[in-house]
Amino acid sequence: METILIVEDEKRVADLLRAGLEEAGYRTLVAYDGAMGLRLFQSDKADLVISDIVLPKLDGFELCREIRKSGSSVPILMLTALGTTDDKLDGFDSGADDYMVKPFDFRELKARIKVLMKRVVRKEEKRDRLEYADIVIDLDRHHVSRRGTDIRLTPKEFNLLVYMVENAEKVISRIDIAEKVWNTHFDTGTNFIDVYINYLRKKIDRDFDTRLIHTRPGIGFIFSSNP
Numbered sequence: 001m002e003t004i005l006i007v008e009d010e011k012r013v014a015d016l017l018r019a020g021l022e023e024a025g026y027r028t029l030v031a032y033d034g035a036m037g038l039r040l041f042q043s044d045k046a047d048l049v050i051s052d053i054v055l056p057k058l059d060g061f062e063l064c065r066e067i068r069k070s071g072s073s074v075p076i077l078m079l080t081a082l083g084t085t086d087d088k089l090d091g092f093d094s095g096a097d098d099y100m101v102k103p104f105d106f107r108e109l110k111a112r113i114k115v116l117m118k119r120v121v122r123k124e125e126k127r128d129r130l131e132y133a134d135i136v137i138d139l140d141r142h143h144v145s146r147r148g149t150d151i152r153l154t155p156k157e158f159n160l161l162v163y164m165v166e167n168a169e170k171v172i173s174r175i176d177i178a179e180k181v182w183n184t185h186f187d188t189g190t191n192f193i194d195v196y197i198n199y200l201r202k203k204i205d206r207d208f209d210t211r212l213i214h215t216r217p218g219i220g221f222i223f224s225s226n227p
């Protein structure tokens with residue numbers, strides 16, 4: 001049974017969605033704010049997310065960005081009372097796949113859900129992979145291996161590795177990493193990045209003869225098999 005995560009702070013709308021979608025044969029999870037939506041998504045992978053935009057704690061765009069940052073390509077449908085072109089563009093910028101304006105027609109919603117679910121099946125047929133030297137990253141499954149050995153990473157370590165591999169052979173600064181991986185500006189220091197780099201080194205480099213993560217003193221780091 002496919003699971004749909006509903007993120008909606010208006011209880012009446014959330015109840016309506018839950019009832020309608022369960023009747024249509026889906027399993028549902030309901031969150032009443034963005035932060036709860038993100039937690040539910042992380043703990044119980046949904047096959048599709050329906051999210052309102054104006055939400056307490058984390059808005060729908062932020063939720064969308066967080067889900068994409070975790071490497072997930074789950075279809076996300078934004079459901080909102082806002083309907084201007086700018087809002088739609090924001091939705092797609094943050095990684096949403098579709099957009100519906102409230103009040104919505106339930107039959108149309110179900111039709112769009114079907115289309116989005118089909119798109120996922122097609123995506124799964126060709127998994128997104130990222131490779132560098134002997135590292136293979138399966139972006140959809142969040143799976144990493146080096147020379148055939150499985151490497152278990154936390155979500156943050158995974159995101160950091162993906163960023164480094166995407167920027168392999170280029171020197172990247174701590175500020176770049178703070179902004180691109182943590183999505184924040186750190187004016188007060190970036191020591192925590194060194195901590196994460198060390199975690200990653202232990203997992204990626206320690207047991208292999210070719211080191212891939214190199215420090216460039218005073219500048220940052222470079223991910224390279226030929227530094």
Ligand code: CA
Pocket residue numbers: 008009010052053054055
């Ligand atoms: Ca709302």
